[in-house]
Amino acid sequence: MDAPTNAPPPPPSPLPPLPPNAPPPAPIPAVAAVKRTGHSCIVMFVVFAITALSFGAKPMTQIVRANFNSVNFNLGSCLGVIGGILALVFLPVRLKAILKTKKAYMVLGLIGSIGLIAHLAVVAIGYLPGDGATPAAGVPRTVGAGGRRPLGWMGKEQWTINGRTYPIEATYHLPMNGALQYTIEYPHRFNAADWPMDDTGALAVVWPVIRHAYEQQLYQRVPVTKFGSSRSGPASIGVALFERTRGYRISLTMEQIKQRIQDEGE
Secondary structure (H helix, E strand, O other), X not given: OOOOOOOOOOOOOOOOOOOXXXXXXXXXXXXXXXXXXXXXXXXXXXHHHHHHHHOOOOOEEEEEOOOOEEEEEXXXXXXXXXXXXXXXXXXXXXXXXXXXXXXXXXXXHHHHHHHHHHHHHHHHHHOOHHHOEOOOOOOEOOOOOOOOOOEEEEOOEEEEEOOEEXXXXXXXEEEEXXXXXXXXXXXXXXXXXXXXXXXXHHHHHHHHHHHHHHHOOHHHOOOOEOOOOOEOOOOEEEEEEEOOOOEEEEEEEHHHHHHHHHXXXX
């Protein structure tokens, strides 16, 4: 008897098995790109986690000591700056791939990238002279100039005095009553006991800074020509204590500083 004509076709023959040592098939390009992006997200988060301890800190800071000046490198901040530059490229270019990765990778990548970019921005703002320059004349903004034009302006530093580090916001010379004053801007956190401040209380805070500037002759680091005449040194050293909403200015003449040092030595 003949086989029925409507019988189903025979099943297709199975594909031959891969050899034992054959490499696995290559992933689809889009899937591979998303996978690589997920790994990059983890790297960005790890870099940010390392940088977090130095968030916003300057990668390089000038240190003024008694006998020499040096530059201090903050390796965590340096790593964060490099990571921030890479994140500026990585985040906009790979954003679609980031959103397609696993949720955990996506969250880590966004936190790491945005954190590194924020660190880079804070560091860049910190290097602006005097927290920016006045648009009209290009004069650095200062808290202790009282509207006068600062001369020989120098930016942020750290002074080491008797083992303690003093953050200095800026130093410059000011014309004061026909003479020059070497002015130091020193950020200070006022507490309830400090306010209202008077000369005695202010001098107790700033005297180590004034004495250090006098003994190390830091006021001579930037020669200043006054009123178009020959170079002249400052007649006094002043300090502007400040925080965000308040501050206090105090100054001593060179003779007063010299006399106070002599009195302390007796």
